[in-house]
Amino acid sequence: MPLVFPSAAWASAYRDAINANPLYKKSAAAWDQGAIALVCKADAALGIDAPQAIVLDLHKGECRAVDYGSDPASLASTPFIIEASYAQWKSVISREVDPIKAMLQGQLRLTKGHLPTIIRDVEGSKQLVLSASEIDTEFLG
Amino acid sequence: MTTDTSRIELADNAVDSAFAAMMAELIRTNLADHPHKLRDFVRMHGRVALVAEDAEQTITLHFRGGLLRVHDGLFGIPDLVIRGSSEQLIDLSRVPPHPRFKFVPDFRSGITHTLARALYERRLRISGLTANLGLAHRLSNVLSIH
Numbered sequence: 001m002p003l004v005f006p007s008a009a010w011a012s013a014y015r016d017a018i019n020a021n022p023l024y025k026k027s028a029a030a031w032d033q034g035a036i037a038l039v040c041k042a043d044a045a046l047g048i049d050a051p052q053a054i055v056l057d058l059h060k061g062e063c064r065a066v067d068y069g070s071d072p073a074s075l076a077s078t079p080f081i082i083e084a085s086y087a088q089w090k091s092v093i094s095r096e097v098d099p100i101k102a103m104l105q106g107q108l109r110l111t112k113g114h115l116p117t118i119i120r121d122v123e124g125s126k127q128l129v130l131s132a133s134e135i136d137t138e139f140l141g
Numbered sequence: 142m143t144t145d146t147s148r149i150e151l152a153d154n155a156v157d158s159a160f161a162a163m164m165a166e167l168i169r170t171n172l173a174d175h176p177h178k179l180r181d182f183v184r185m186h187g188r189v190a191l192v193a194e195d196a197e198q199t200i201t202l203h204f205r206g207g208l209l210r211v212h213d214g215l216f217g218i219p220d221l222v223i224r225g226s227s228e229q230l231i232d233l234s235r236v237p238p239h240p241r242f243k244f245v246p247d248f249r250s251g252i253t254h255t256l257a258r259a260l261y262e263r264r265l266r267i268s269g270l271t272a273n274l275g276l277a278h279r280l281s282n283v284l285s286i287h
C-alpha cells in the first residue's frame with residue numbers, strides 16, 4: 001500500500017529503505033557526523049501548513065532512528081538540514097532529477113551544516129536520497 | 142596572513158544562484174578549515190568558468206590576488222573553462238592529494254580514476270589549461286576539501 005509523503009509511516013519506511021540499501025551502507029560506512037534532516041517546506045495548497053522534517057539519525061552506514069514532525073525545536077540540535085519544496089522533493093524521490101544536479105540548481109538546499117563534510121560524503125548523501133525512491137509513495141497533488 | 146573570509150563575495154547577479162553560493166561557501170570554508178591554502182588563494186589571478194552542463198548552470202570565479210567574486214554566467218573572457226556534469230564538478234573538490242607529493246593528485250584514488258577517464262572521454266573538458274597551469278593548480282588546491 002502506498003505511503004503518503006511526508007508522514008510518520010513514510011519516514012519509518014524510509015529508515016527501513018536506507019538500512020536495506022547496500023550501496024548506502026558501503027558509501028556511508030565512515031559517516032559519524034550525526035543526523036541529517038530533510039525538510040519539506042510548507043505548502044498550503046497541499047495542506048502542509050508548516051515545514052515537515054524527517055530527521056535521520058545516521059551512523060556508519062546505518063539509520064539508527066528516524067523522527068518525523070513539524071517542531072522547529074527538533075532541528076536545533078541537528079547538524080545538517082537539507083530543505084526543498086514539496087514539488088522538488090517529489091522530483092528527487094521519483095528520480096526525475098539527480099540530487100547533486102538539484103543542489104546546483106538550488107532545488108535542494110543545504111541550509112545548515114558544514115558543506116565540505118557533505119561533499120566528502122556526497123556518494124552517501126546521494127544513496128540516502130535514492131533510497132527514498134524504493135518506497136511505494138503516494139504524493140499529494 | 143589573514144584568514145578574513147569576507148574576501149569572498151557574490152556578484153549582484155549571483156545572489157540567487159545556488160551554484161555560485163555553493164562554490165563561494167566551499168572555498169570560504171576550505172580556507173577557514175585549512176589556512177595554509179591562503180598562500181595559494183592570494184596568488185590567484187584570473188577568471189575560471191565552471192559549466193555544469195546537465196544543470197544548465199554557469200558561474201565565473203574571478204580571482205584578484207586574495208579577492209574572489211563569483212558571478213552567475215560568463216563574466217569577461219575566462220582564462221580557464223571547466224565543463225562537465227554537476228557530479229564531476231563536485232568531484233573536482235574530492236580529489237585527494239598524493240600522500241607524499243601534495244602538488245599532484247593521488248592516482249590510486251577512485252575519484253581520480255573517474256575524473257581522469259571523464260577527461261579522456263571528453264565528458265569533462267578543461268580549456269586554457271596549458272596556458273594557465275599555475276591558476277589550475279591553485280584552483281584545485283582551494284577547491285579541495287582535503
